[in-house]
Amino acid sequence: MTICFRCDANATIGFGHFYRCLSLANALFNEGLDCVFLLETDEEQIEKRLKVSPHQHIMLSKHQRLDGSNQKENAQQWLIQMGKYNLTVSLIIIDHYQIETLWMTIIKQNAERLMVLNDSGRIWNNVDFIWDASCYYEQEYSSISSTTTLLLGPKYALLREEFQHKPQNQCKPNEIKKHPVLTTNLMLAIGATDPLNTTEKLLSWLISLPLNVHINVLSTSANKHIPPMIKKYDNSRINFIIDSKSIALAMAQQQVIITAAGNIMWEAFSLGIPCALIKTCSNQHRNIELVTKTMKNVYLGEETTLDSDGFLKKLSIITHATQCSMLSQQALRLCDGQGAIRAAKLLASAIGEDNDR
Structure with missing residues (x-):
């Protein structure tokens, strides 16, 4: 057959x-x-x-x-x-x-x-x-x-198969409490190709955050914007994870993942990782509607209309320790991988x- x-x-x-x-x-x-x-x-x-x-x-x-x-x-x-x-x-x-x-x-x-x-x-x-x-x-x-x-x-x-045998969320509550407003590990994951280069726009805003915030950029070699970005952001706070064969392990070490409302969102949820969601294509509105029925304030907006002040203000709500803990539990209830x-x-x-x- x-x-x-x-x-x-x-x-x-x-x-x-x-x-x-x-x-x-x-x-x-x-x-x-x-x-x-x-x-x-x-x-x-x-x-x-x-x-x-x-x-x-x-x-x-x-x-x-x-x-x-x-x-x-x-x-x-x-x-x-x-x-x-x-x-x-x-x-x-x-x-x-x-x-x-x-x-x-x-x-x-x-x-x-x-x-x-x-x-x-x-x-x-x-x-x-x-x-x-x-x-x-x-x-x-x-x-x-x-x-x-x-x-x-x-x-x-x-x-993906690695999320069917997933690692545990590496974000322990006592680690979050050391930084009650901002997380220590943030991941940017705006898809394999990111045609509008939304990753770099968000990265330019995120580097204004306090030094205790470490930023991981997840992408692939099919994203033509990555090589110049690596040259531009030669910074110990920023780590580029390209063509990784251990995506689940990398994601499990994050407190929050900023991503499009597609498959990476579900993969993060299966690990119990909260997401800040961006709409990068029209079909994602149904995922956003479903998720925001239980997860409040996680939608940041459409990639073409985001502004730095609004983005950072909404992100600060999502990354608060209490909110992170609640969102993590809700994520696991939504998707088991x-x-x-x-x-x-x-x-x-x-x-x-x-x-x-």
Whole structure:
């Protein structure tokens, strides 16, 4: 039984879609299922990740790639590619904002089932599974077919494997109390590519904080802004963590992480690390709405409209020791890091039952 993932990653859309698909693929592989990635990206970092994984990947040439207006042609090209590899597909998992119903209808000729990773909250019909970690309530999907299986809420957040066997939060209460207003370890994690260079803007504001605040910048070599930033901020208070293979361990040593309201947020929550949230793309508003129902004052604003005074004022509230402790407990209640395992077991069971009929 083969499961195909249709996702992409690049400097514009970031790497989040790919990484959460890879987490689910790894969990499905552990359930005895083969996974294949259908990609239209030239990112070297993505190819490296797949080469060391147990998963096959297939690429389309540049002139055949999806541009939003060629749904039919693109789907037909993928059918040809899957035919070349003699793939018998039990399930295609789609994590791509440009793919429309027409594409799915055509591709289903070569797949028994379809699944959509749907953090936009869009209503999809004629799909077999919908994943939506930003939604708690089935009522939001009341208009779809009753035969569609829903995987809803942060308990299905698809985190990297290292967060499934996570280190403990290294931030001890007595350490916080030494600095009752400001934390000692802050992390900036604005995604793998950070196209607007929000990291440097925030860093220029954060260095005005007292000397007891140590700042860690988490990013990747795909972020073109990192090399000049490292040269500019040659400072013992600022540490750059680039292409780390131990992200969970690095994150566990922080008191607060400033991040976009995407997958890194869920990963931090699974460690019990409070987050100060920034909206870096439109689909993140649903995560922000869900989180701020229980976590007050954690949303800093949109990356394009932030100002230094407002940013630092809101951050001082979040980083207060009492607030940090409360937010840490709330974070752990929201996300336990086992979402990929949970989703893989559900999917493997459903596929197995169908094949036994």
